[in-house]
Amino acid sequence: MNTLRLNITVPSLSVLDPVGTNTYNLVVRFYSSPNVPLGSPYIPDSYTDTVTTTSTTFPVDVPVTDTEFEYNDVLIKVFANSSEDCCFAQGIFDVVNDPNAPPAPLMARSQYQGWFEHMNATAVQENSGWRIIDQKNYPLDSGYEWSYFLNEVWTKRSDNLNIFWPANTPLTIFKVQTKIGLDSLNRYDPTAAPGGYYDPTAVKPFSNNCTFSFKKFVFND
Amino acid sequence: MANVSVTVKSPSISGYRPETQLTQGMDFIPNAPVDSVKRIFVMPIGRDTFSYLKQRGVSHFSNYDLAQADPTEFNQLQNIEGRGYDETPLTCTMFGKPNPGAAVWVKRADKPDEFPWNAYPWIWNKLIFPTDENAVEPMSYADGFEAGENYSIDRSIIVFETRENFNATGPQWAFRRAFYEALMPRMAAYWGNKGIQHYVADNYYTNAGKNLLFFGSASVAKQYASKPVSEWDPHELLPGGNLDITNLWCFGVYLGPLDLNVGVALNLIYNGFLAKKANRFLAVFMQGSLEYFPNNFVEIKHPNEPQTGTLYKYVKPPHTSSQAFNYAFISQEHCAGFIPFSMDSKQQRPFTFLREYHQEGTIYYLADGTGPVDNNLYPHWLNNSGEGPEVFPSNGTGDYVWFGKSAWDQTFRRVDGGVGRYCRFQVDNGAWIEASNVDANDVSDAAYEKRGILWTRKQGNLLAFYYLNVFADINLHTVKFEHPDVPNITFVFTVHSSFIWPGLINLSTITV
Numbered sequence: 001m002n003t004l005r006l007n008i009t010v011p012s013l014s015v016l017d018p019v020g021t022n023t024y025n026l027v028v029r030f031y032s033s034p035n036v037p038l039g040s041p042y043i044p045d046s047y048t049d050t051v052t053t054t055s056t057t058f059p060v061d062v063p064v065t066d067t068e069f070e071y072n073d074v075l076i077k078v079f080a081n082s083s084e085d086c087c088f089a090q091g092i093f094d095v096v097n098d099p100n101a102p103p104a105p106l107m108a109r110s111q112y113q114g115w116f117e118h119m120n121a122t123a124v125q126e127n128s129g130w131r132i133i134d135q136k137n138y139p140l141d142s143g144y145e146w147s148y149f150l151n152e153v154w155t156k157r158s159d160n161l162n163i164f165w166p167a168n169t170p171l172t173i174f175k176v177q178t179k180i181g182l183d184s185l186n187r188y189d190p191t192a193a194p195g196g197y198y199d200p201t202a203v204k205p206f207s208n209n210c211t212f213s214f215k216k217f218v219f220n221d
Numbered sequence: 222m223a224n225v226s227v228t229v230k231s232p233s234i235s236g237y238r239p240e241t242q243l244t245q246g247m248d249f250i251p252n253a254p255v256d257s258v259k260r261i262f263v264m265p266i267g268r269d270t271f272s273y274l275k276q277r278g279v280s281h282f283s284n285y286d287l288a289q290a291d292p293t294e295f296n297q298l299q300n301i302e303g304r305g306y307d308e309t310p311l312t313c314t315m316f317g318k319p320n321p322g323a324a325v326w327v328k329r330a331d332k333p334d335e336f337p338w339n340a341y342p343w344i345w346n347k348l349i350f351p352t353d354e355n356a357v358e359p360m361s362y363a364d365g366f367e368a369g370e371n372y373s374i375d376r377s378i379i380v381f382e383t384r385e386n387f388n389a390t391g392p393q394w395a396f397r398r399a400f401y402e403a404l405m406p407r408m409a410a411y412w413g414n415k416g417i418q419h420y421v422a423d424n425y426y427t428n429a430g431k432n433l434l435f436f437g438s439a440s441v442a443k444q445y446a447s448k449p450v451s452e453w454d455p456h457e458l459l460p461g462g463n464l465d466i467t468n469l470w471c472f473g474v475y476l477g478p479l480d481l482n483v484g485v486a487l488n489l490i491y492n493g494f495l496a497k498k499a500n501r502f503l504a505v506f507m508q509g510s511l512e513y514f515p516n517n518f519v520e521i522k523h524p525n526e527p528q529t530g531t532l533y534k535y536v537k538p539p540h541t542s543s544q545a546f547n548y549a550f551i552s553q554e555h556c557a558g559f560i561p562f563s564m565d566s567k568q569q570r571p572f573t574f575l576r577e578y579h580q581e582g583t584i585y586y587l588a589d590g591t592g593p594v595d596n597n598l599y600p601h602w603l604n605n606s607g608e609g610p611e612v613f614p615s616n617g618t619g620d621y622v623w624f625g626k627s628a629w630d631q632t633f634r635r636v637d638g639g640v641g642r643y644c645r646f647q648v649d650n651g652a653w654i655e656a657s658n659v660d661a662n663d664v665s666d667a668a669y670e671k672r673g674i675l676w677t678r679k680q681g682n683l684l685a686f687y688y689l690n691v692f693a694d695i696n697l698h699t700v701k702f703e704h705p706d707v708p709n710i711t712f713v714f715t716v717h718s719s720f721i722w723p724g725l726i727n728l729s730t731i732t733v
Contacts, residue, residue, distance in 0.1 A: 104236070111239035111542075111617045115518040115533045115584065150695050151543045152483045152719040166697045167717040168233040170621070172541035174479055185478035208582065211514040212538055216617050218239045 246623030253278030261558025267566025305376030342391025365396025369403025549625030565619030639680025
């Protein structure tokens with residue numbers, strides 16, 4: 001279990017619901033927009049706590065099952081008690097993840113990717129880098145080869161991508177089926193007449209009228 | 222003799238969680254210095270606040286974003302701090318005309334059928350410029366001047382959109398110059414009195430420089446950059462041109478096939494040199510995706526909604542993370558700044574799309590992997606814009622713009638105003654590559670020799686440096702470069718791929 005630490009500031013301690021000396025009840029609720037509860041499986045919609053404070057700024061630790069980044073921008077409302085009309089603070093609060101949580105492991109993260117039926121690029125840790133393999137066996141047309149762009153590097157091959165990426169540098173892969181020996185994608189124009197500089201068959205699109213498949217990897221902790 | 226290992230800023234950022242498909246780069250960088258308004262760095266507001274993005278280094282905000290500010294903040298940002306950016310108003314707006322949304326093209330009455338007078342730039346849209354049948358120009362000089370007297374100077378940056386579709390209006394007409402003869406002195410007086418730089422561009426992709434990659438050889442590229450500006454190829458934005466009183470050029474980075482975009486980073490550095498030599502500002506004008514074959518699927522997931530499946534929707538290709546990073550960095554070091562359009566901003570799921578534009582061709586799988594199934598089952602279609610805004614997943618471009626800009630803030634901004642030099646270097650203990658510091662020679666040689674560059678800037682005891690090789694292979698390499706002034710001091714570090722690898726050295730800690 002992780003916690004999200006909310007640093008709450010109230011205009012005055014008198015807005016709180018007292019239950020003892022310097023001790024108050026409050027209810028924290030999470031919303032995706034002003035009147036819509038967040039509905040997240042990882043954070044409770046509603047969390048009740050008792051805080052002891054003499055300062056108008058104090059932390060509230062909300063238990064959550066995941067501290068994924070996106071909780072930074074949920075709308076948080078803090079109520080004096082369970083009544084809906086006792087809201088005294090709302091907004092996007094300063095959220096601090098649990099300082100005692102174990103460090104995140106180094107991982108390959110998929111940032112942006114195409115359909116797995118066209119390319120299924122995987123990254124597995126190998127030594128101090130990553131083995132990148134395209135697991136999708138898409139049929140290659142006669143007279144064509146695979147062009148894989150690895151950031152700015154254009155590589156051509158008749159088999160699937162299988163490379164060692166030796167560092168945690170972000171990697172953008174494009175995959176496209178090109179005529180064997182094509183010198184520039186600039187030649188591809190599906191509306192061009194055959195025989196000129198522009199070639200309607202320079203690229204063989206994937207199914208579903210799809211030109212490229214791609215995947216952006218991020219490797220970090 | 223000293224050979225010193227130095228650290229470089231990695232583009233791999235700890236804690237960054239791109240798999241959320243939400244823009245977050247601004248949350249994973251340190252605050253920028255308070256003088257960040259010295260360079261242009263526009264970014265969209267999204268769900269952030271103006272004060273937060275200012276802390277993170279945004280210099281100017283689009284007028285569309287500023288419209289969300291409360292009156293006090295709006296006044297502070299636009300009028301007092303001069304942070305307004307007038308985002309691509311059309312020709313019709315420029316000349317105080319209603320937007321016709323269509324064109325009826327007319328020719329000069331005196332030369333209706335004679336080339337080149339019968340085609341752009343000599344024809345005009347009668348729905349914007351309602352001329353009579355004897356007209357030989359769309360608008361008179363006096364009316365153009367009056368429009369320039371009436372146009373708002375409330376934003377310190379204006380980038381017009383004058384060259385496309387029904388707004389296409391030639392830059393050579395007298396009334397087009399008259400507009401700026403009225404506008405530019407007003408901008409200069411109003412913003413000059415506040416000590417704030419003003420910028421005006423006639424068109425968002427018009428640059429009076431040259432394509433470094435089209436010269437055919439390094440020597441021709443070098444000769445061009447070394448010639449006096451008066452001997453450059455004529456252009457309406459160069460001295461003597463019809464619109465030479467505007468002061469901002471825009472270098473569009475959004476077009477082109479993947480392989481031809483490899484050299485664009487070097488082309489930007491070259492054009493940054495040309496613009497400075499012509500005493501003009503150059504902005505990197507970047508779209509959030511590549512304007513090229515838009516029919517590619519992207520996977521869209523909602524991990525916070527276990528009941529929602531996976532959608533594959535057509536998109537334009539993303540920029541590589543390396544290009545986004547490099548363009549933002551170069552925009553600050555070698556140009557006057559960075560202005561995006563259709564760039565990712567901080568959003569919140571769910572990802573919502575207008576059915577009429579985006580449903581056709583999309584593929585949908587249920588949460589348990591069943592599919593493809595009827596794409597109507599995707600729960601976040603909007604039937605009309607009244608149901609709410611569309612929210613698109615980030616393709617990562619915006620994040621790497623933030624990371625590239627911040628990498629510059631953390632290195633070269635610390636020595637802004639210092640002496641810039643290309644330095645000699647070697648890769649993997651190979652032969653030394655000699656660097657030229659004459660005009661744009663080194664970047665021209667690098668483009669045609671397909672090699673890296675090692676650029677430094679030194680101020681006091683601080684030396685900022687970067688290595689960039691857009692032609693790099695996928696292996697790790699060791700770069701060693703020589704101190705710009707002291708030949709027996711070398712610095713060594715590891716690089717990978719085509720990212721800029723920048724660093725900052727405190728020379729007072731180096732002993733020979």
